[in-house]
Each structure stands twice: as C-alpha cells, then as structure tokens.
Amino acid sequence: MDLRDLDLRDIEIFLMLSAELHFGRTAERLHVSQARVSQVIGKLERRIGGKLFERTSRTVALTPVGVRLRDDLATNYRDLRASLGRASRATRYGDGGILRLGLTSSDLTHVRPPLDAFQATHPDCLLHIEHIHFGNPFGALRGDDIDALMTWLPIHEPDFVVGPTLYEEPFVLLVGADHPLAHRESASYEDLADYGVFGVPPSDPENMPPDYWAAAAVPFFSPSGRPIARTAYASNFQDLVLLAAAGKAITPVHAHAALYYRRPDVAYIPMPDVPPARWALVWRRSGETDLIKDLAAVFAAGRVPDPDGDPVGAPS
Known part of the structure; x- marks a missing residue:
C-alpha cells in the first residue's frame, strides 16, 4: 500500500x-x-x-x-x-544537544557523581532531569518525552535497551503510624498477605506498569503462596504516603523514601529478608543516541561495589 x-x-x-x-x-x-x-x-x-x-x-x-x-x-x-x-532539539540546543533523563526515584545521591562526570566531558550538553511516576513508568520514554530512564529492574520490554546497573537499594515497609506493624523491628513479604497493599489505579490499562515490574517492588503472592490483595490505589508517591498515613494500606518502598518522605503519621519498617532493588539506565532501542551511549559508558565505568566487594553495574 x-x-x-x-x-x-x-x-x-x-x-x-x-x-x-x-x-x-x-x-x-x-x-x-x-x-x-x-x-x-x-x-x-x-x-x-x-x-x-x-x-x-x-x-x-x-x-x-x-x-x-x-x-x-x-x-x-x-x-x-x-x-x-x-532534529528540532539539535537545532535548538546546538552541537552540545540536550539529554532528558527520567527518574522513578526521588534520590539522586547515587547517580550524582557519574552525572557530574558526564557533564564534565559534555559541558555544552543540557542535562534535564524529571521525575517519572510509577503509575505510568514507561509512557514518557515511549512517547519521546525523555531520552533515557533510571528505574528499577527487571525490564523485559523488547523495544528497550537495558544498560548498566547503577546501584542497589534495600526495601522498607511503609505503614501508618498507628498500624499494628508500626512498632515492629522488621517486616517481610509474608506480612503483606495479612493486610491490604497498594495497587495502581486500573483506569488506563495502556499505561499501567507491567505486572512483572510492579511485582519486583510489591509482589502479588507471599513467599508461602498466599495472595497479596490490592485494597487501595495510588499512581504517585505523594498520594501513596497520604493514603498510608490514613491507614488505607501498607506497601514496600525503596529505602530512600524514609529520608525524603519522613512524616510523624507514617513509619518505615526494615525488610532485611527482601532482596534489594536494582536500579538501571534504560532507553528506547530506536532512540539510541551518542549522548545516551556516552552516559551509559560513564555509569558503567563508575560502578559501585556490592556488599561482597564485587562490582555492580556491568551492562545487561
């Protein structure tokens, strides 16, 4: 045709x-x-x-x-x-270009040094960073609103390239301050089956996160096989914290949340038995540019050691 x-x-x-x-x-x-x-x-x-x-x-x-x-x-x-x-951005920003990064975290601590190293070797490149909500984690990347995404693994999207792992981070359990688990010294995934957890509102199926990606943070079944029910819904972290404070549900969150979203009406419980989250740089296969490849190389070169002393961050 x-x-x-x-x-x-x-x-x-x-x-x-x-x-x-x-x-x-x-x-x-x-x-x-x-x-x-x-x-x-x-x-x-x-x-x-x-x-x-x-x-x-x-x-x-x-x-x-x-x-x-x-x-x-x-x-x-x-x-x-x-x-x-x-092409339009190249015309607007000149030879240095612009690199638009999305981040599903609120924490730049782990990635700031390599970002600074990248900026030092690309001084004319405008580095733009924006927060991407977990309710639609891949929409901005597929819609060409960002060039690359820093998010947690695994990523099994055939149109995406998974670059170097950036760092690992523990999980903690977010609960309301008056929740029965609030004064526990630790919690586990098994505890989630006894209470309702948060899910993403099912209003926009095309933009919802894949189940495998969501389950990497909040599983659908406990280790013993009991279902973990979704009893409340939030598509961004601000709503999630408010609803947790109101006692609507509990949820595992990445440990940096305890620093950036500390409130008197919520508590963060360590989850020592839960495997840590792994964060990686991801980009659209058809949108790969020299700037993205250069940034990935900087991240790979700046790999951080894991607790056992082995490097984390070899390209997947």
Missing part, C-alpha cells in the same frame, strides 16, 4: 480513532472536526480498497485490515515523531 500522499496528521487521526473507537472523541482530542476524521478514514479506505473500521450507529471497531495497519503504523509513526523531535 502506497501511503506517500498521506501527511502526519492523517496518520495521527487514524491512530487516534484506532485507540478511541469513537469519531466524536477523536475529533475532540485532536481539535479537528468530526467531518475531517471521516474524510481521512475515507481517503485511507479508498487507498487500500477495503474497510478499516466496521461502523454502526452505536459502535466502531477495527477490521482485521485496520488492526494490521494500526500495528504497522504505530511504531513507525512514533519513531518518525521521535526523529523529528531530535
């Missing part, structure tokens, strides 16, 4: 309708008329010689041909937008 006479807006309209399955909402989200949406879909269907959507007065659904076109276009469209964005 020859799509050379389509512009980016046509493709964007098709992909948005594929996601929304509603002409009115598609038009509203893209700030175009509903007639414009219909015209674009009609042009596409004439070009391919078949229907992309089955439409009734109540429903809109992709045909098998529409599903195939959506899958073919989605990745290419995302990569094309990312390429245009990189």
Whole structure:
C-alpha cells in the first residue's frame, strides 16, 4: 500500500480513532472536526480498497485490515515523531544537544557523581532531569518525552535497551503510624498477605506498569503462596504516603523514601529478608543516541561495589 500522499496528521487521526473507537472523541482530542476524521478514514479506505473500521450507529471497531495497519503504523509513526523531535532539539540546543533523563526515584545521591562526570566531558550538553511516576513508568520514554530512564529492574520490554546497573537499594515497609506493624523491628513479604497493599489505579490499562515490574517492588503472592490483595490505589508517591498515613494500606518502598518522605503519621519498617532493588539506565532501542551511549559508558565505568566487594553495574 502506497501511503506517500498521506501527511502526519492523517496518520495521527487514524491512530487516534484506532485507540478511541469513537469519531466524536477523536475529533475532540485532536481539535479537528468530526467531518475531517471521516474524510481521512475515507481517503485511507479508498487507498487500500477495503474497510478499516466496521461502523454502526452505536459502535466502531477495527477490521482485521485496520488492526494490521494500526500495528504497522504505530511504531513507525512514533519513531518518525521521535526523529523529528531530535532534529528540532539539535537545532535548538546546538552541537552540545540536550539529554532528558527520567527518574522513578526521588534520590539522586547515587547517580550524582557519574552525572557530574558526564557533564564534565559534555559541558555544552543540557542535562534535564524529571521525575517519572510509577503509575505510568514507561509512557514518557515511549512517547519521546525523555531520552533515557533510571528505574528499577527487571525490564523485559523488547523495544528497550537495558544498560548498566547503577546501584542497589534495600526495601522498607511503609505503614501508618498507628498500624499494628508500626512498632515492629522488621517486616517481610509474608506480612503483606495479612493486610491490604497498594495497587495502581486500573483506569488506563495502556499505561499501567507491567505486572512483572510492579511485582519486583510489591509482589502479588507471599513467599508461602498466599495472595497479596490490592485494597487501595495510588499512581504517585505523594498520594501513596497520604493514603498510608490514613491507614488505607501498607506497601514496600525503596529505602530512600524514609529520608525524603519522613512524616510523624507514617513509619518505615526494615525488610532485611527482601532482596534489594536494582536500579538501571534504560532507553528506547530506536532512540539510541551518542549522548545516551556516552552516559551509559560513564555509569558503567563508575560502578559501585556490592556488599561482597564485587562490582555492580556491568551492562545487561
């Protein structure tokens, strides 16, 4: 199929309708008329010689041909937008460029020295760092809002490259100050099955974290096999702390939270039997740049020793 006479807006309209399955909402989200949406879909269907959507007065659904076109276009469209964005940033920021880093932690202590080392060798590069909420950990990376992400492992996303491990960090259990576990000297994953824990709101399935990634912090089953129920929901750490203080649920968190979110109405209980979290640098395979590779090399060269004296951080 020859799509050379389509512009980016046509493709964007098709992909948005594929996601929304509603002409009115598609038009509203893209700030175009509903007639414009219909015209674009009609042009596409004439070009391919078949229907992309089955439409009734109540429903809109992709045909098998529409599903195939959506899958073919989605990745290419995302990569094309990312390429245009990189070109635009190169023009705006000059030869030094800009490197946009996302971080699902609130702690820069462990990564500040290698970031400073990178900045020393790339003085003209603008290093921009922003916080990424755990409720949608990979959306900013896939949407080309950031270039690389510092987050916890494991990462099993085929479109991502997992770079060097940056550091390891213990877990602690966050509970309300009046919770039955608040005065315990230690806690374990087994304790979670006796109480409700936090989950991510299921309102946006496309942006929810993968189960395997969420379970690396908050498992779905205890070591003995008992289910660990999600009884309250939060998509960012600020809400999570407030709800924990209110006694809605408990949750394992990374140890740096006890430093940055210390409050009189919550307690942090050590979890000595829980394996530590491993943090790594991750980037989109199709978005790899020389700046990202240089940063990864700096992180790999600045590996920190683990408690046994062996280096942590060899590229995965």
